[in-house]
Amino acid sequence: MSDSEDSPRRKPRRPDATPAQRALALLVRREHSRKELTRKLLARGITGEDATAAVERMTQAGWQDDRRFACSLARTRASAGYGPLHIRAELGSHGLGADAVQAAFDALAEAGDDDWRARAGELIERRFGSMAGAPMAAQRKAADLLGRRGFDGDTIRAVLRGLPDD
Numbered sequence: 001m002s003d004s005e006d007s008p009r010r011k012p013r014r015p016d017a018t019p020a021q022r023a024l025a026l027l028v029r030r031e032h033s034r035k036e037l038t039r040k041l042l043a044r045g046i047t048g049e050d051a052t053a054a055v056e057r058m059t060q061a062g063w064q065d066d067r068r069f070a071c072s073l074a075r076t077r078a079s080a081g082y083g084p085l086h087i088r089a090e091l092g093s094h095g096l097g098a099d100a101v102q103a104a105f106d107a108l109a110e111a112g113d114d115d116w117r118a119r120a121g122e123l124i125e126r127r128f129g130s131m132a133g134a135p136m137a138a139q140r141k142a143a144d145l146l147g148r149r150g151f152d153g154d155t156i157r158a159v160l161r162g163l164p165d166d
Contacts, residue, residue, distance in 0.1 A: 019046045019054035027058060031069040034059065035095035066100045074104035078113050081123040086150020120151045120159045131160055 017025070019041060026032055026040055034055055041051035058064040070091050077087045084105070091101045108114040124131060124142050131142060139160050146156045 019050040020057050022046065023051075023054040023058050024063060027063045031072045032064065033066055033069045033094035033096060034064060037064060066096050067103045069094070070096050070100040070104035071107040074108055075111070075113065078108055078119065081119065081126075082149050083116055083120065083146070083151035083155070084114075085152060089150070116151060116155050117158055120146050120149075120155050123149065124159055132162060 022044060023037060023041060026037060032040070037055050037058070038051050041054060042048060046054070055064060073091060073094070074087050077090065082090075087104070088101060091104060105114065113119075124146070127145065128134070128138060128142050131139060134142075143156050143160060146159065147153075151159075
């Protein structure tokens with residue numbers, strides 16, 4: 001037996017992924033904002049200049065798009081029971097510009113997913129049941145939930161008082 005037969009076969013080592021390959025690997029899993037993608041690349045040890053260049057390359061190739069990310073995130077949060085204040089704040093935390101945020105809300109409106117009063121009512125109904133004749137403590141709990149979820153005061157009052165939609 002020769003020496004090569006005695007030793008276990010080793011797989012050839014794959015070369016390290018380039019910053020662009022790492023960015024693409026993140027983007028195929030889900031949408032990312034430019035800010036978020038850059039931050040994740042930096043956390044993986046890629047230099048700031050290389051991370052910025054990789055994100056720019058992904059944007060130019062159409063793999064990364066802040067408007068598409070904003071629309072996707074807004075749709076996901078709205079369907080999860082979050083209100084417009086929460087969604088707007090979260091989009092802002094991703095470093096998205098006003099045009100991307102507006103595009104997200106326009107997409108919600110176009111899909112008919114921007115009836116915030118109905119969404120708030122559905123959330124309360126799911127969590128607490130009917131608020132008709134509910135004790136004040138239960139109404140406060142419901143109002144607190146809606147406030148934490150990013151619904152404005154007018155919407156909260158309308159839902160808890162059972163006011164019809166305008």
